[in-house]
Amino acid sequence: MEIKEILVEGKTKKLYTVKEQNQLVMEFLNTLKGDSKQKDTLKGKGAINTEISAFMFEYLASYNVPTHYIRKLDEKSLLVKKLDMIPIRLVIWNIATGNLAKRIGFKDGTILETPVLELYLKNTKLRNPFINDYHAYTLGLCDRNEMDVIIRIGSKVNAVLKSFFARKKLSLAYFSLEFGRYENQIMLGDEISPDTFSIWEVTEDGKLNKKTFEMTPATARTVLPKLKDIILM
Numbered sequence: 001m002e003i004k005e006i007l008v009e010g011k012t013k014k015l016y017t018v019k020e021q022n023q024l025v026m027e028f029l030n031t032l033k034g035d036s037k038q039k040d041t042l043k044g045k046g047a048i049n050t051e052i053s054a055f056m057f058e059y060l061a062s063y064n065v066p067t068h069y070i071r072k073l074d075e076k077s078l079l080v081k082k083l084d085m086i087p088i089r090l091v092i093w094n095i096a097t098g099n100l101a102k103r104i105g106f107k108d109g110t111i112l113e114t115p116v117l118e119l120y121l122k123n124t125k126l127r128n129p130f131i132n133d134y135h136a137y138t139l140g141l142c143d144r145n146e147m148d149v150i151i152r153i154g155s156k157v158n159a160v161l162k163s164f165f166a167r168k169k170l171s172l173a174y175f176s177l178e179f180g181r182y183e184n185q186i187m188l189g190d191e192i193s194p195d196t197f198s199i200w201e202v203t204e205d206g207k208l209n210k211k212t213f214e215m216t217p218a219t220a221r222t223v224l225p226k227l228k229d230i231i232l233m
Contacts, residue, residue: 011039012049012195018079022182023070026078026191028053032217033195040217047075048228049193054078055232056161056192063160065153067188068180083180083189086142087122088131090154094162095173095200097210109208111171115158117151122178149186150179157188165199168230171208173198194227 003025008015012033016025028046031039050072057069057078068081093116096106100116121131121139131139133147142150154177165172175197178190190196194215201212213223 013191022082024080024082025073026080028076028078028191028193032220033215034217042217042220042224045220045224048224049191049195050076050078052193052228052231053191057188059164060157060160060188060192063156065157065160065188066185068182080189081182081187083182083187085178085180085189086146086150086186088136088141088150088179089120089122089128090150090177090179091118091120091174092116092154092158092177093118093174094158095171095208097173097198100174109210111208115155117154146181146186153177153179153186153188161197166202169202170199170213170230171202173200173210194224199227 002019004017004019006014007017007024012029012031014027014029016027018025028049030041030043030045032042032045034040054069054072057067060067061069068083070079070081073079093100094112096104096110096112097108100106101108101110119131119133119136120128121135122128133144136142136147137144157177158172158175161175162172175192177188177196179186180189181187198210198215199213201209203209213227215223
C-alpha cells in the first residue's frame, strides 16, 4: 500500500492518504489515552488496538452494520474508507458510572433499564460539549434522516456488543462511536477498542466489578493483553 502523506495526526492514531482517493490508512500508536498533556506510551499498545478493532469491525459486519473498515494491513494499520466525518461523538451508557452518575444522581454501578444515548460535539476549543439533536440540526452537522440512521446504527451496535461481551462474562458499561458519510451512506468510523469502550467483569455471584479491566496508564500494561486474549479467543 503506497502511503502519500499524513492527513490527520491525533494522540492515539494517524490517518494517511493513499493512491486511492476514497481510502485511508489508519495507524494505531502506542500512546495511551488520557487527559494529561504528557504522552504516556506502552509498547505494543497500537498493535493490540489494531487487532481488536479489526476483529470488532469484522464482527459487526457479520450483523450487517455498515463501517469504514476494509481490511487489516499490518500489525499497526487498517485500510479504511475515507469518510466525510460528522463532528459528533455518540456515547451509549448501559451502566450509570463516571460523569453520567454524577450528573443524573444515579448510584455508581446502577444498571440502566434502557440504554442512555448522548451526543457530544467534537470541538476541543469548546471542550467537546454535550449537545442534543436540535443543536446538530441548527449547526448543520447532519439532517434528521442522518440522525435517525446514527441512532439506529448505534443502538444496533450496542445490542450486538452487549450480547458479545455477555457471553464472555463481561458487561459493556459504556462506549463511544463516530460516524461519517460515504457515497451518501452513513457509516461507522473511527475505531472500536479499549480506548473507546469500558467493560466490567461479571463475578461468579453475578455482581459487577469495574476495577478488573479499568484502563489507566498504571494498569494498561496488564489490562490490555488480558482484554485482547478475552475478546479474540
